[in-house]
Amino acid sequence: MTPLQDLIIKRFKESADLKIAFAQKNCEKIIEVAHIITESLKLGNKIMLFGNGGSAADAQHIAAEFVNRLQKSKRDRPPLAALALTTDTSLLTSISNDSDFSNIFSRQIRALGKKGDIAWGISTSGNSHNVIKAIKAAQEMGIRTLGFTGKGGGEMGTLVDYHFNVESNDVPRIQEVQITLSHIICELVEQELLFQD
Secondary structure (H helix, E strand, O other), rough: OOHHHHHHHHHHHHHHHHHHHHHHHHHHHHHEEEEEEEHHHOOOOOOOEEEEOOOHHHHHHHHHHHHHHOOOOOOOOOOOOOOOOOOHHHHHHHHHHHHHHHOOOOHHHHOOOOOOOEEEEEOOOOOOOOHHHHHHHHHOOEEEEEEEEEEHHHHHHOOOOOOEEOOOOOHEEEHHHHHOOOOOOHHHHHHHHHOOO
């Protein structure tokens, strides 16, 4: 193989190995969190997702999977209440301009959130200040918090009610595990909703 082919195989293997190790360590917690999200949605609550950069894109991606659907099956399911707090440019820029960028998610949580909702923060470092402020705001309001991190979990890992940490310092590999985990949680929620009868 050429050096470039070696690199490609190496990166795929790194990603696959990290995903398997993560799954083996976290299976029971993944099932628990999927059940908690399902119960919250069945009671008419919503999921609020947020993060920066690639994590912002993941927040939008996963919100879309919940509102639309992940799995196409013979049995459809109702849309599920989820929104990404990363999408309204007028809102984001007005909060950043009038107060501070660190408030862009916490202010939305305070405006839109209610007890029973899920606040789902995504950060590869676990130290994004605006994500941490949003988690704290959610907890003050009695909103359950879910955190996806890497690199040891950072401050967010010590705060959230439910924490999934990818044990890596490699940002692309962390993000690959996080998006796979998100898809699996969504799939489990769909399974529980579709087959609860």
